[in-house]
Amino acid sequence: MKREIGISIYPDASNNEEDRIYIEKAAKLGYTRMFISMLEVSEGKETVKRKFKELISYSRDKGFEVILDVAPNIFDDLGISYDDLSFFAELEAHGVRLDVGFDGFKESLMTFNEHDLIIELNMSNNVAYLDNIFTYKPNASAIYGCHNFYPQKNTGLPFDFFVECSQRFKSKGLKTAAFVTCSNGNQGPWDINDGLPTLEEHRNMPLTSQVKHLFATDLIDVVIIGNGYATDKELEEMAQVNRNQVEFLYDSIGEHSELEKNIIEEQHYRRGDITSQVIRSTQVRVKYQNNDNPSNQKEARFEVGDIVIGNNDFGKYKNELQVVLEPHEDSRKNLVGKISKDEIMLLKYIHPWSKFKFKQNQ
Numbered sequence: 077m078k079r080e081i082g083i084s085i086y087p088d089a090s091n092n093e094e095d096r097i098y099i100e101k102a103a104k105l106g107y108t109r110m111f112i113s114m115l116e117v118s119e120g121k122e123t124v125k126r127k128f129k130e131l132i133s134y135s136r137d138k139g140f141e142v143i144l145d146v147a148p149n150i151f152d153d154l155g156i157s158y159d160d161l162s163f164f165a166e167l168e169a170h171g172v173r174l175d176v177g178f179d180g181f182k183e184s185l186m187t188f189n190e191h192d193l194i195i196e197l198n199m200s201n202n203v204a205y206l207d208n209i210f211t212y213k214p215n216a217s218a219i220y221g222c223h224n225f226y227p228q229k230n231t232g233l234p235f236d237f238f239v240e241c242s243q244r245f246k247s248k249g250l251k252t253a254a255f256v257t258c259s260n261g262n263q264g265p266w267d268i269n270d271g272l273p274t275l276e277e278h279r280n281m282p283l284t285s286q287v288k289h290l291f292a293t294d295l296i297d298v299v300i301i302g303n304g305y306a307t308d309k310e311l312e313e314m315a316q317v318n319r320n321q322v323e324f325l326y327d328s329i330g331e332h333s334e335l336e337k338n339i340i341e342e343q344h345y346r347r348g349d350i351t352s353q354v355i356r357s358t359q360v361r362v363k364y365q366n367n368d369n370p371s372n373q374k375e376a377r378f379e380v381g382d383i384v385i386g387n388n389d390f391g392k393y394k395n396e397l398q399v400v401l402e403p404h405e406d407s408r409k410n411l412v413g414k415i416s417k418d419e420i421m422l423l424k425y426i427h428p429w430s431k432f433k434f435k436q437n438q
Contacts, residue, residue, distance in 0.1 A: 077297045080297065081107050081298070081319075082108065082110055082111060082299070083102045083107055083109075085099070085131065085304060086112075086113050086264060089263045095131060101308065101311055105312060108140060108141060110141065111302075112132070114145055115146070115147055115265045121154045121163075125166065129167045132167050133168055136170075142170050142171075143194065144167070145173045146164075146173065146174065148176055159185075161189045164191070165191035170193070170194055171193050171194025171196055172194075172196065173196035173220075174195065174198060177197065177198060177205055180211065183195060187215040187219055189218075194218055195219055196253075197209070197222070198222070198224060199241050200223045200224040200241055201241065202237060202240045202241045206245060206248065219248075219250055220250060221250050221251070221252045222254070223241070223255060225257075227266055227269050227270060228270055230276065232273055234275075234276065235275060238274065242295035242296065254274040254275075254290050255272055255274045255301070256274075256299055257278065257279060257286070258304075258305075259307070260307065261306055262303070269303060271303060275290075283313065284313050285418040285419055287317045288323070288419065291319050292425040301314070321432055322425055324399075324422065324432065324435070325435055326340075326414060326436060327416065327437050328436055329411050329412060330372065330412070335367050335369055336385055339360050339364060339395060340413065342357075344360070345357065345431045346428060346429060346430050352402060353401055355423070355426050356397075357397040357399075360395055360396065360397050361397075365394070370388055371408075373409070376408075376411075377403070378400045378403060379403050379414075380420060381420045382413070383397065383398075383413040383434070384399075384400065386408060387409065389408040390409065399415070399423065413434070413436075
């Protein structure tokens with residue numbers, strides 16, 4: 077399934093002109109999903125309709141798929157019904173996210189709505205909710221899944237629970253989404269905003285590391301910035317994240333030969349017959365087997381996340397690239413870089429035959 081990135085808009089916490097600027101910037105960078113919150117609307121139906129339709133129409137013109145986040149109180153406040161989704165079709169939304177679920181049968185009926193609206197379900201509950209919906213034979217092609225975000229510090233999902241919840245949706249082949257948080261965005265649905273991630277461990281991490289982590293799990297297809305507005309730099313950096321393989325951010329160590337620089341920049345994959353001490357990328361040693369690579373080591377003590385390349389003393393294994401998983405010493409390897417500390421956690425997603433690359437920290 078194609079992987080996408082997205083942004084969030086809070087019309088009752090922002091102004092139209094700033095929203096348009098933000099939307100245009102994101103669109104130019106390749107963002108394609110938009111989450112728009114309707115949880116906090118407080119104006120009358122016609123006012124809400126006019127404001128949201130204008131925003132959604134502009135977003136669609138910029139290439140966004142727009143999902144509106146809704147809850148039961150919104151239906152009551154606006155005098156509309158879950159049994160008639162025409163209001164959201166008139167707004168030109170692509171779908172609605174149900175922050176709160178029903179009995180399963182109602183959701184299944186909603187997936188056959190005459191307006192072809194996507195019905196996005198809350199993924200952040202590890203119960204048989206989705207299984208129940210599927211017993212009522214829904215239109216599966218009209219179902220997406222999307223996790224919650226958590227504005228209050230220390231209330232985000234723990235990772236193991238996140239995995240269990242997500243696996244329920246991926247097992248059905250559904251498109252899935254989750255949220256990351258930008259550093260200084262102060263817009264959200266409520267008056268508390270300690271960031272808006274899905275995973276608690278992401279709350280104080282760099283944005284790009286959060287994004288890489290979610291994609292690396294192979295459980296999330298769409299990563300959305302939960303709070304607004306991300307800075308131009310954050311938008312650009314997130315847009316540059318490799319969505320299809322882990323691309324480790326690393327710091328260069330010492331002076332490298334042109335050979336070592338070339339080796340680092342290659343496409344890498346882990347050998348199928350793995351070892352616990354290092355991740356081995358062996359094809360580069362074949363490509364560069366005739367290139368001289370003198371030892372540059374004074375102390376050859378390596379730590380987890382170190383990037384090393386075999387030197388001339390390594391015989392057949394000269395110019396093999398390895399990423400250290402367990403501390404060890406070996407003078408036959410040159411230390412060439414260190415993976416950024418926030419991305420050490422991505423090492424566990426490099427499985428047998430996994431592809432990976434490196435990008436130098438600027």
